[in-house]
Amino acid sequence: MTRKVVDCRKYPSEIGCTLMLAGEEDEVVEAAAQHAVAVHRHEDTPELRETIRQLLVDEGAADGMKFVQLIEFHTGKGAELNHLLDEWEDATGGKRTATRAVLTRDHERPDTYYEFVEFPSYEEAMRNSRLPETDEISGRMRALCDETPTFHNLDVVRSDTL
Template sequence: MARKVADCRRFPSESGCTLTLVGEEAEVLRAAVEHAVSVHQHDDTPQLREQIRGLLEDEHATGPDGMNFVQLIEFKTGKREQLGDLLDEWEEATGGKRTATRTVLTQEHEKPGIYYEFVEFPSYEEAMRNSRLPETDALSRKMRDLCEEGPTFHDLDVVRAEAL
């Protein structure tokens, strides 16, 4: 039987909740109902249980940490400190909304000023949802202003990922 996922990030809330539950359907449903009651102040009713059951999704096979899709962004800038400040600003502004699960910023060893950012997502669809956030759009515009050339984006499906 496929494991199920309940992800609060898919449903905007005043609290900006980011909880994700994964497991067998009965245990995810039980935990999601308890969470909805204790955190989101819903009443535990048969209707709530059916609504939550209808929102559960099948867990997809993933790499480590739920990584199925990576966006590689390649760019050139001499403004590393400003870039760091901009990325920190985006992280704070998108807390509870972003679908990116991890990011790694690298600089080419032999060519300072050439950067590659790896941004991991659970899926391509989640990456596109993240791209549509107003905060991501603002980041993109500001980042282009810092770059000597426009960034190059590479959309990559994860074929194999292992923790070593």
């Protein structure tokens, strides 16, 4: 049976909720209903549960990954880089269009970092880049680097969960 997903980020709220739930359909409906009552102050009704059930998507379709930015950094200031990424996540909560980010360090060249940032589309990546918070943090990030970061804009051709 295909796991189901519901993601609060797809339904803007005043609190900017970012919770995502995945599991078997009945499990997700139950957990999402409890979350909707406890956090979003909805009333637990059959209509609420039916609405949640209609919002569920298959897990493989949930990420919507169509575009990835690969950013290469060279810096001996990895701790500071990590701190800036945390600041960016805090500053852009509820606004950013990036759906996932993975920061890696080259095993053979420890001052070389690669960040993979996923987006639903190229247009959403560009919208994310125009956020004032992104601009401010990226300027501070460039100042930590030994040379200008290299950006690669990549259309996703295939994505498999293995």
